[in-house]
Amino acid sequence: MSLDLFKMNILYDYYGSLLTDKQREIFKMHYLNDYSLGEISQSLNISRQGVYDTLKRAEATLKFYEEKLELIKKHDILTKKVEKINELLDNLYLHVQSEEISKMIQEIKTILNELNQ
């Protein structure tokens, strides 16, 4: 496969709902469960070429949607901003003595880290 596993898994997380059931099944077998094309072919009783074509179409679909919507790119920007806020909160935490304020900062950090999921 030309594109790496990591990238494919992320694309699937974002856009997997836009694949057909068949594409999703084969994509998951290959990229999430590490089945070879031959193993998928045997397991689903379809040709190896059919498996290959379906995978390629699924990959193209996922890449198409990222080009159009850029959700992964946007999420990376969000992640960096959340990290920056986390750093600032950690710094703030070091500057306060009050137990109450420390708790408030912790509460903020908890909600903040939910943003990044």
Next chain:
Amino acid sequence: MSLDLFKMNILYDYYGSLLTDKQREIFKMHYLNDYSLGEISQSLNISRQGVYDTLKRAEATLKFYEEKLELIKKHDILTKKVEKINELLDNLYLHVQSEEISKMIQEIKTILNELNQ
């Protein structure tokens, strides 16, 4: 139109890049610039029925993608969390006297509000 203008504008913000050029042109004329079907029909020299069909297909496309990806729903959740953090930061701000800490809180709020755009 059965669905309200506000909802259509939000859907367009998120998924407009997935429409065809023609759908996008007609959608913008109608929903963003408030042209009637008749006015669009005259302006683009296509039938009123053609304008209507294109608009309906565009609406269906936008709704389809929201059903699959739920970006608007997810953004609403993010907005609520950002609001909650903002409230906590405002509360924190009231509890500190130090100029330095106040500035740090302001800096956090600036980055935080970028998350919501």
